[in-house]
Amino acid sequence: MSLVSTILNGLLSFMTSNEITTGSITASTEERKLLAARSRWWNSTGNGSHDSAKVAQKGNIKAGDGGKKFRAEWPDEDAENWKWMKENNIDTATGQRLNAAGAPCGPQIVGAMGGSGSQVQGVVDAVVQQREAGRGWMSRHKLLVAGGVIFVYVLIARLLGDGI
Template sequence: MATRAAHKRLTREYKSITENPPPYITAHPSESNILEWHYIITGPENTPYHGGQYWGTLIFPPNYPFAPPAIRMHTPSGRFTPSSRLCLSISDFHPKSFNPAWEVSTILIGLLSFMTSEEMTTGSVSATETERKFHAARSRWWNSTGGGSHLRPNGAAGKGNVKAGDGGAKFRSEWPEVDAENWRWIKENNIDPATGNRPEPVNASSCGPQLGIAGSSGGQAHAVVDVVMQQRDAGQGWMSRHKWLLAGSFFFFYVLMVRIFGEA
């Protein structure tokens, strides 16, 4: 349970971050526990996280602001291990280095800054730009479906440690409007709710392999066919190409010899 000072401080900070949210960041405390905050970071432009929706939690100690929160990011990002505590100078890994003047907005701005860098720490991972873009493209699906686990019954979220198995229940309870937007996005973009993938396009007009000359003129098409025939003939010997001429000559010679020896 939060102390009176922590409750008062976090209430004031919620009002402040609501009225003046930092760029790319939104956050609020849970209705049931003011020490449990939920944030969403939107991936900034010119980063591999662009357009991604990264959801995480800040779990504050009862004596905040004299001790820092535990920081987690639940959405897979290619930067942090999902739902793992992050070792940062602004997190509970380093309580002695925490400045009581720092606020929730300060903590989240620091997290975003670290996310877009390449520094490594406990809870961070190394990934390619392509892998991070892949996670960004699937982040909205992951948040609202629990990584597709919404199709499995009895999924339960762990306290402060939300993972894919909860079916998106925790995200939905904390961000109902965002969750509704995500589901509209999933349907509009024809995303498979089970896998997060788009179906492969089907070419209904194609019934077999194409030669790649459909857009060519008639003369160009014939030229391609002629080249193919020439290449085929180039691989055959003279006897193979003139086998019928040879067979006819042999037959004529055979009949001629029979007549000559028959008359003799």
């Protein structure tokens, strides 16, 4: 039991601390709440692979245990998670909140709220675009071109003479 409490204390520290450590994420309070809520869905449904998810959809794994191990270990917590998912209108196959029409709000809507993850991705995209700007095919493949030139030179030299 002490192993479980150690793991749970570490998880609590990870979810509430803003200290950067190996394997940690930088996230706003809203993003941390979203991830914590999503872990309730993940534990109880096995990432959407539970028995009532008949249709394979994007976002659910095909070889999950359906949350059976979690249900066996913590039946009270599992029942509370299912109640929470029903009250908050969570799609059990994808873990996304359903809108009034019954369609899931995709991750692109959640990411568009402007969290640190989308900011970081925007910076990465800008750096890649800047690095690739003004570069043609020849400059990106200069080693391939150099190797081809050497190969053609050696081939012509062998055909015309005794060799190099």
